Amino acid sequence: MTNILETFYTALQNCDGPTMANCYHDEVIFEDPAFGILSGERAKAMWLMLCKTQNGNNFNVDFSHIEITENKGSAHWEAQYIFSKTERQVHNKINASFEFKDGLIIKHYDEFNLHLWAKQALGVKGIFFGGMTFFKNKLQSQTNRLLDQFMEKEKLS
Template sequence: MRPEETLQSLYAAFARLDAAAMAACYVDDAMFDDEVFSLHGRREVAGMWTMLCEAARAQGDGWRLVVEGVQARDGVGRAHWQAWYRFGDTGRPVHNCAEASFTFASDGRIARHRDRFAFWRWSRQALGLPGVLLGWSPMLRDKVRVQAAANLRRHLARTSGDALARAARG
């Protein structure tokens, strides 16, 4: 697959909250980094997308994704995306805007993915008053990162257990 096709597949899957199709766009040793997560390996990246897609579906309607400026050539790519959703922990509406950058493996899948977004803007929407008052501070950013990492660890443990249970049932 060509890198631009990979990005088109990634964002089409994201729009329909299809984490499995998103995971297929990454190499096994992929790296993902944004203002909240710093992940290594497709297992962690896929786990994050699965967790986020499940949370968006659980919040009901309101999920929407718009992607613009998808470009890929010479082993690198970029895109701009906007998502509208309700933040799972608070139920507050969020409109997040991100700039994504990518590097690709020789087979066209994603090796590195970096999303950049304005954390303070996001935290004001997602967290309300704490985000307004402390969203600019490294303390709140670190707290959010620690909580997100713990949520992902629990999610991965639960889904690994689910996979083992399915395998045991045959």
């Protein structure tokens, strides 16, 4: 079990979406402020999409503080990249918690400061609106629409 999170984050560093998806159980539940709750194939497809769109886009990931018990784990990771819509530099700091089943990740929760992310990614708009519930809802709607389009294009179910 110790290696599953190292494998997962090393794959993220390498923009290797298929390896990341293979770390997930088929019944995985993922949640973060940007996508909301994703399950199963949608959670796997999110990493495939992010890796495909970020590869070569000044995307850097560092991870640390990996801790694993029998059925749970946690990690800290940081992503630095250029947000494509605004060409602004983002440095996102994320705390992740995990649950495992059958040697794979069954639950994955990423927590980060959405308001701080929005300030970096969107500038003035993010400063004013990034901490509001309607912003979070709109962002999740947009990210899930992009995920739907990606899954349709890639013929993922």
